Structures are given as structure tokens and as C-alpha cells.
Amino acid sequence: QKKESIAAQYTALKNQIDPHFFFNSLSVLSSLIYESTELSVSYVSHLSKHYRYILEMQTDSLITVDKELEYVDSYFFLIKMRHQDYISLTVNLSGLTRTGCKILPQSLLMLMENAVKHNIFKKDNQLIIEITEDDEYIIVRNNVNKRKLLYESTGIGLQNISRRYAIESNKDVLIEESDDYFIVKLPKIS
Numbered sequence: 001q002k003k004e005s006i007a008a009q010y011t012a013l014k015n016q017i018d019p020h021f022f023f024n025s026l027s028v029l030s031s032l033i034y035e036s037t038e039l040s041v042s043y044v045s046h047l048s049k050h051y052r053y054i055l056e057m058q059t060d061s062l063i064t065v066d067k068e069l070e071y072v073d074s075y076f077f078l079i080k081m082r083h084q085d086y087i088s089l090t091v092n093l094s095g096l097t098r099t100g101c102k103i104l105p106q107s108l109l110m111l112m113e114n115a116v117k118h119n120i121f122k123k124d125n126q127l128i129i130e131i132t133e134d135d136e137y138i139i140v141r142n143n144v145n146k147r148k149l150l151y152e153s154t155g156i157g158l159q160n161i162s163r164r165y166a167i168e169s170n171k172d173v174l175i176e177e178s179d180d181y182f183i184v185k186l187p188k189i190s
Contacts, residue, residue, distance in 0.1 A: 032081070043081060046074040062102040062168060062189060065093065065138065072108050072131075079116055086121045091131045093138070101188040103138060104164050110157050111184050115142040118182075136171065137185035144182050158184070 029047070032040040050071065069091060076089050089112075112129060119142065121127035129142045161184075162173045171187035 039081075043078070046077045049074040050078060061104070063105050064099055065101050065103055065108075066098040068103055068105065068108050069093075069098065069131075071106075072112060075109055075112060079112075083121065083127075085123055085126070087116070087127045087129070089129045089131070093131065093133050097133050097138070097188065101138070101190065103186055103189065104161060104168065107161050107186055108138070108140060110161065111140040114157060115140075115182070118147055119143075120145050120147045133188070137174065137187055139183060139185050141181055141183045144178070144180060161186075 029040060029043055032043055072089075072091075076087075079087060108131065115127060115129050119127050125145055127142060127145070129140070132139045132141070158173075158175060162175075165171070165173045165187060169187040169189050173187065174183075174185040176183040176185075
């Protein structure tokens with residue numbers, strides 16, 4: 001029952017796909033069409049891959065880190081097109097972690113989306129997102145420059161990931177926040 005309840009929450013969360021992201025993406029695409037046909041085609045391909053992943057991952061409880069990173073890459077491409085030099089992503093994971101460890105689908109993706117959603121970034125104050133590891137965790141860290149939101153964050157995304165990991169792993173998701181950094185550690189699952 002607990003697993004079914006969390007699966008239902010996960011499905012509900014995925015159904016809350018941010019329409020602002022989609023409409024902003026279409027706006028960027030309309031500008032690109034006039035600038036570069038080749039870049040427009042690439043942009044549509046990444047946008048399609050991003051939404052296909054969100055829809056297809058409803059049945060998988062775990063995926064390889066490498067597979068999740070494919071979709072993180074597509075999402076980052078879309079964000080980078082909108083924010084150019086204002087955002088950077090560094091991924092430093094071993095080949096063994098990429099192919100031999102599993103994580104929850106959309107967990108890295110959601111953490112990146114949160115970093116973009118909750119922070120202000122500009123050319124002289126980039127949003128820097130890093131995905132690294134230690135022996136037991138995949139670590140996602142971003143610098144903090146909080147955006148004033150029109151509504152208070154509910155934290156449901158982080159709660160959802162923590163609950164889902166509680167079912168799949170004997171280790172907790174660790175969340176650390178300071179004035180300078182927001183860090184989430186996702187347990188590696190063999």
C-alpha cells in the first residue's frame with residue numbers, strides 16, 4: 001500500500017509538468033527558426049526527448065545513472081539556449097557509477113529543475129550545478145542566489161524523492177542547505 005501510495009504521488013507530480021517551461025521553450029524555438037534552421041532542429045529534438053522521457057518513465061522504478069544523464073543533457077541544452085552564459089553544468093562521475101549504479105527516474109532532472117526554478121542567475125552571477133559522487137552517494141550541488149517566488153515552495157518534489165528512495169534503498173536522501181550552496185545526496189543503488 002505504501003509503495004502504491006508513493007507511486008500515485010509520483011504520477012501526480014509528473015502530471016504537474018510546468019507549462020511555463022513548455023511555453024518558454026516554444027518562444028525560444030520561434031526565435032531560433034529565424035536564426036538557424038540547424039539549431040532549431042536540434043532544439044526540437046532535445047525538447048521532444050525531454051517530454052518523451054517524462055512520459056515514458058512512469059513504469060520504471062530504477063534506471064542507470066547513464067540513462068538519466070542522457071535526459072539531463074537534453075534538459076540542460078534547452079535551458080542553456082534560454083540562458084546562454086548564465087548557467088553551467090559539470091558532471092564528474094566514474095564510468096562504473098554511470099553504468100553500474102541505478103537511481104530513481106527523474107531524480108537528477110528534478111534537482112536541476114529546482115536549481116533553475118529557485119535561483120536568480122545572470123552573466124556576472126552564474127548558476128553553477130555540479131553532479132559528483134562519493135562512495136555511497138551521487139551528489140548534486142548548486143550555488144544559491146534565491147529567487148523571490150510568487151508562492152512559497154511546497155518542497156513536494158524533494159519529499160517525493162525521499163519517500164521513493166526509502167522504498168528502494170536502505171539509505172536516506174541527504175539534503176544540506178547553507179547560504180552559499182544547496183546540496184542533495186542521492187544513494188547509489190546497485
